[in-house]
Amino acid sequence: MADIPLPPGFTAMKMDQARAELEALLGASKVFFEDLDRISYKDKFAINDAGHHPAGAVAPESVEEVQAVLRVANQYRLPVFPIARGKNLGYGGTAPVLAGSVVLDLSRMKKIEFDAELGTVLVEPGVGFYDLYDYVKRNNLPYWLSVPANSWGSVMGNALDRGVGYTPYGEHTRNICGLEVVMPDGDVVRTGMGAFSDAPTWQAYPFGFGPAWDQMFVQSNFGVVTKMGMWLMPEPESVLGLDVQFDKPEDLKTMVDVIGPLRRERVLQQSPSIGNWMRAAAVLTRRTDWTDEPGALSDAVIDAIRQRFNIGWWGVELRVYGREGITRASMDILRKAMGDAGPLSMTETSWTKGEPLPPSTWNGAPTTFPMQNVNWYGGRGGHIGFSPVIPQDGDAAVAQFARTYARYKEYGMDYQGSFAFGERHLTNVNAMVFNKDNPEMMGRIDPFFRALVADAKEHGYGEYRTHLDYMDLVADTYDWNGGALWRLNEKVKNALDPNGIVAPGKSGIWPKGFEQERGQ
Template identity: 80%
Template sequence: MADLRLPPDFTLQKLTQAQRAFESVLGANKVFFEDLDRTSYLDKFAVDDEAHHPSGAVACESVEEVQAVVRIANQYRLPLFPISRGKNLGYGGTAPVLEGSVVLDLSRMKKIEFDAEQGTVIVEPGVSFYDLYDFVQQNNLPYWLSTPGNSWGSVMGNALDRGVGYTPYGEHTKNICGLEVVMPDGDLVRTGMGAFSNAPTWQAYPFGFGPGWDQMFVQSNFGIVTKMGMWMMPEPESLMGMDVEFDRPEDLKVMVDTIAPLRRERVLTQSPSIGNWMRAAAVLTRRTDWTDEPGALSDAVIDAIRKQFDIGWWGVSLRLYGREDVNKAAYKILEEAMGNAGPMKITPTSWRRGEPLEYTGWTGTPMTFPMQNVNWYGGRGGHIGFSPIIPQDGDAALAQFRRTYARYQEYGMDYQGSFAFGERHLTNVNAMVFNKDDPAMMGRIDPFFRTLVADAKAQGYGEYRTHLDYMDLVAGSYDFNNNALLRLNEKVKNALDPNGIIAPGKSGIWPSAFAGERGQ
């Protein structure tokens, strides 16, 4: 049992007793406590392979099984770490925050209930974007998904961690409508109109009567979500848009200042993302195809890569969805605005219902090929993301880029960054791609990340999402009034989960029972 890690103040005898109790309610084929099992639930992209080891895992197939597991966990004071599918790579994957927690694997819960008239769906945690896409296609439903850049993960898990896609429904958390949640004491709650027996409006109105609790279970450890309602995008009559390339790093300013008003006016209703040249290069090639020079890539190599792929320093894909007449009118506005911004090139694109469809994120098609970027350096590839929220302002975006780019060069890393638009904000997503077989490189990742967090905090920028290693760091950076928000979160946690069994440490929220583990 060389890989066995136990929670604080826990014993092997208690773990064995808990394991037997899990087997009694689930069956032995759903309980995993062997060395190989524990290895299977490690973080595949971990910066530190010695951190976040589980003591085992259990797999549930029904709400009733989840409730039974929660009751056993309370009996033995054994922390659980729920995962939907465990594909949140770059943020922790299948691994728990707290060493020795038991992973509660919900990937076998895969039911889909679709209301084709209203365009809503209820999914369980194990439903992947591919599963939902196949369901829509097989049933000839006139709806589109919004998918993230890598789509093998859970629809629910992505929305509950504030993941994003590229269509007008790309801010997935905003499209949650109604949750079913197993609470830390095993009670079962439905939010919104789901609290009303047999309500036909559970997926139509998210608030119900009294406080609206859906967002309480986003990025939290207050309960285990077993069903999620979500709004789907009706298949549009047409799609029009353009792929736009800009030549210089400083063009980021004009790109942001041109697109931002169109986004705020809802001429653009999608979630466009400005990305640099490496988004293409790292997916289609490896670094050794271009150079063997150490440190960050030189301008000469970057120029060679851009020439080969005929791409700008920055690129953005802009799409319009809906009625064709409306799209044509909006396209004229878009074409004039982007043309006046001085692009390197504009490539128009269009589609009408009934024509062959391009299989991309812009049409809500699941995909996984962008994950090939982890092969950039060779070896066992991985990445983590640094993603602060910044103002939707060209000067602010350019300044943030210059600070971050200088840090990439300082730490000898190749820059892959993007600026994704919400309606009023930008998310500056920076992928820190690495080779886990390069000890020198891996030794730079932690100080590099912490430096980026400190740089952003100095500007008043906080991350919206982060890896297990940095949840305490990021939660602590939200420091108004002596971290009043964190204190509020932990008051709620202790009230709902006095034994601290649901995902202690998730999003930096530590129950009193494990308060000593903060920052460990």
């Protein structure tokens, strides 16, 4: 058997002892420490395959078994890294931040409780979007999910990492209402109204009495979330929309400045995303179908791809949801605003309750086909995302695009970018697609990413989430008052988790005992 990765201060004997105790508590069928197990829990899209290797994994099936794992972890000071389903590809997947950690795989915890009157659901970590979608359909419930473009992950895991979808309920973190959390010392806490015994309002009112803690467990390592309440959107009476294409890179300014006010006024209540030509084309074709030229694609090749698939340089899909009278009035506003902006093309869509509903992220149906973009370069495809938050302003968007596009060209990479609307902000999601079988290309990714972070930092823009490799780098960019937020995070971490066992290094939060690993 190959050498087992060990966390700092561990010996193989100590790991064997911890493993034996875990097997005694959980049973051998829930403990995974063989070579194949460790390979299975590696980051499939890692830039550097030598990093973030786990020592093994455990797969508890209940809160009591999670508590048992944490007892062993505290006894041995063994770092554990919770995952829901481990499908957060491009951000680390199933791998831990700290090599030698034991992955706490919660994917076997799959209970669903649904309140059909209020449209709330209580899920465990292993409930995926397909699981919940099937549950809603099987029980003929009049509600729609909100799903990310690649929907094979955990409903809980996505919300806790601030994932987004495309309906009016698309900012998933905002829809969290009540958590159950196993704290590092094994205590079980319910937040909000869940702190009140037998409260029927746990999933109805997000705050409770006193401080509201739900958001403390988002992108943090302060505890292990075992249940999450979430609000779902009632099935609307109608959905009307426009699929709009624009011809030139500089048209991004017009698109942002026209769509932004409609979003802020809530004429548009959904979360639209402006994407460039490659976001559409990379799932339909490969680069080698068009050219073998090195470096970033030329304008001539880009034009040929666009003509083949009849797409603009930028495209966006806009939808309005609700009662038919409201959607028709909103659509009149939307149609005029976008038509006056001078698009390359506009295609109208419509759906009324009772009509056949084609599967789409716009109506909350899970999809996975967008992940085909990782085949763009061939070989073992992968990607990571660089996603700074910027003001919802056309000039700011064009300037951010120009800086980023120049870096893509500098590092010889093909640009796949989008600008996703919140109510007051834009998230500039840039997919760095690569071929893991091309060592020369892989050698460019790290300096490329670091250059993008530095460019964004210079203009006051920070990422909203990032890959395991860059959690320390990104955390360091949040530097107001000498890193006061970082100090607060670590004070809380050390108070709640004095042995530093839960996900050390997650989001750049390092506990005492592992602080020497920061930046490593």
